[in-house]
Structure formats: structure tokens, C-alpha cells
Amino acid sequence: MAADTSTLATALDQLVDLMGGVDDENAVRPTPCAGWTVGDLVDHVVAGVGNFARGVRGQEVDWSAPTPRVEGDRAQAMRAASxxxxxxxxxxxxxSDAPPPEWQCAELAVHTWDLAxxxxxDTAGLEPAVAEKGAAFMEQGLTDDNRGEAFGPARPAPEGADAYTRLAAFAGREV
Structure with missing residues (x-):
């Protein structure tokens, strides 16, 4: 049976929509990702989606390569990568031994929260299934011992937080 990518497709569509609101003026705004602007985050996500596609195809991916800048319409670049x-x-x-779509949902859901x-x-209106699928995947493998530089220690989410905020807290974001 082929991988179920329906939730992944929703995650990608939501990011395309969010990126439609990114212009040169707000691209310089800070994000919850330390030292990253909205523009930096867009560049990272678009490049990451391209790397995911190469990985699914079995091609070698250099995750440490410099992130190229997205030129022109950011939402269009995200749509093409998606x-x-x-x-x-x-x-x-x-x-296929590619990382599963759930791993990609986790990455994209956390960055959806960051970008929003x-x-x-607000993330309350986004499809919760994306963050829930991403959280289920992350909770299986992300421990205090393997968080590395990308994830801080898990933090508590506020009472009544939506799925994206709960995932962001688990990923170590200050929510």
C-alpha cells in the first residue's frame, strides 16, 4: 500500500496559504526560531520540502547545505516544492525506505506554528489533524536525550491550547 499523504497535502496547502501573506515588509519580522526572520523561515521550509522530495526519490540530501533564498512569489515557490x-x-x-510522511508532517506543523x-x-483555524499526526510521530522518538540543537526541552502548553500550540510546546518552543 502506498503511503497516505492526505494529511501531508493539507500541511503543505496550509503553508502555501500562510506564505501568501508574506511580503518583503513582513519578511523581516522575527519568528520563534532563534535568529530567524519570517523570510529565513520561508527559505528553510521551501528548501526542506525540496529536500524531502529528493529523499523520497532516494537521492542523497545534504541537510547541512546553505539554504537558498526564495526569489519572487513565496507562495508560488512553496506550491511548486509541495x-x-x-x-x-x-x-x-x-x-520505500524514505522517512514517512508523518515525519514531514511533524516538521511542517512545527514550522506552520512558527510562521503563523x-x-x-492564530493557528486555531488550521487543520488539527496535521499537528496531531506530527505530534504522534515526534512523541514516539523525540526524547530529552536526542533533541539536539533543533528542539529545546519540552514545555507545558497552556490550558485549552490548540494542536499546533501543544506541538510547538513539545518541540521546545516558548508558547
């Missing part, structure tokens, strides 16, 4: 990732999954063999915060937008 379509490429979904096409890679559609063509992937059933026995950087833009001053």
Missing part, C-alpha cells in the same frame, strides 16, 4: 514532494510520494515504491506566530496569525 507539488514536487507529493509527486515524489505518488511515484515512490511501496517498499511570526506573521501575528
Amino acid at each position: 507539488d514536487d514532494l507529493l509527486a515524489a510520494w505518488a511515484d515512490a515504491p511501496e517498499d 506566530r511570526g506573521l501575528g496569525r
Whole structure:
């Protein structure tokens, strides 16, 4: 059976929509990612989605390579990267050893929260299944011992927090 990418497609669509609100003026705003502006985060996410597609195709990915700047329409760049990732999954063999779509949902859901915060937008209206799937994946493997530099210690989420905020807190974001 092929990988279920329906939740991943929703995650990608939501990021395209958010990136539609990024212009040169708000691209310089800070995000919850230390030292990253909204523009830096967009660049990271678009490049990451491209790397995910290469990984699904079995190509070598250099995650340490410098992140290229997105030139022009950010939402359009995200849409192109998203379509490429979904096409890679559609063509992937059933026995693919690529990281699963759930891993990609986790990464994208955390950065959706980051981007929404950087833009001053709320995440309550986003599809909770994306963050829930990402959280289920992260909770299986992310421990205090393997958080590295990307994730701080898990933090408590506020009472009544939406799925994205709970995931961000688990990922170590100050919520």
C-alpha cells in the first residue's frame, strides 16, 4: 500500500496559504526560531520540502547545505516544492525506505506554528489533524536525550491550547 499523504497535502496547502501573506515588509519580522526572520523561515521550509522530495526519490540530501533564498512569489515557490514532494510520494515504491510522511508532517506543523506566530496569525483555524499526526510521530522518538540543537526541552502548553500550540510546546518552543 502506498503511503497516505492526505494529511501531508493539507500541511503543505496550509503553508502555501500562510506564505501568501508574506511580503518583503513582513519578511523581516522575527519568528520563534532563534535568529530567524519570517523570510529565513520561508527559505528553510521551501528548501526542506525540496529536500524531502529528493529523499523520497532516494537521492542523497545534504541537510547541512546553505539554504537558498526564495526569489519572487513565496507562495508560488512553496506550491511548486509541495507539488514536487507529493509527486515524489505518488511515484515512490511501496517498499520505500524514505522517512514517512508523518515525519514531514511533524516538521511542517512545527514550522506552520512558527510562521503563523511570526506573521501575528492564530493557528486555531488550521487543520488539527496535521499537528496531531506530527505530534504522534515526534512523541514516539523525540526524547530529552536526542533533541539536539533543533528542539529545546519540552514545555507545558497552556490550558485549552490548540494542536499546533501543544506541538510547538513539545518541540521546545516558548508558547
